[in-house]
Amino acid sequence: xxxxxxxxxxxxxxxxxxxxxxxxxxxxxxxxxxxxxxxxxxxxxxxxxxxxxxxxxxxxxxxxxxxxxxxxxxxxxxxxxxxxxxxxxxxxxxxxxxxx
Numbered sequence: 001x002x003x004x005x006x007x008x009x010x011x012x013x014x015x016x017x018x019x020x021x022x023x024x025x026x027x028x029x030x031x032x033x034x035x036x037x038x039x040x041x042x043x044x045x046x047x048x049x050x051x052x053x054x055x056x057x058x059x060x061x062x063x064x065x066x067x068x069x070x071x072x073x074x075x076x077x078x079x080x081x082x083x084x085x086x087x088x089x090x091x092x093x094x095x096x097x098x099x100x
Contacts, residue, residue: 011054011055011057012054014084014088015081015084015085016054017054018081018084019077019081020051020052020053020054022072022077023051023052023066023070024052026070026071026072027048027052027070030070030071034048034049034052035048037069037070040069041065041066041069051066
């Protein structure tokens with residue numbers, strides 16, 4: 001039987017935590033409060049808070065708009081996330097298949 005891969009990661013996964021940290025750090029670097037970013041993006045402030053705490057996930061369109069609001073390059077973020085996932089996957093494979 002093949003291993004099934006879950007597409008939906010935990011909000012506590014390394015990648016999810018990294019992404020939320022990146023968003024919060026960039027918002028602070030821009031000198032924006034959650035309300036300030038919400039005003040810039042045209043959303044309610046609780047939306048920003050929920051994204052930053054992991055209570056709310058972003059779909060792909062929201063991700064692009066969020067990156068624009070934070071002046072981040074979404075392509076660079078996705079490449080970084082893909083590298084993190086591949087690195088962890090390779091580490092897990094090496095651990096599982098390494099000889100004793």
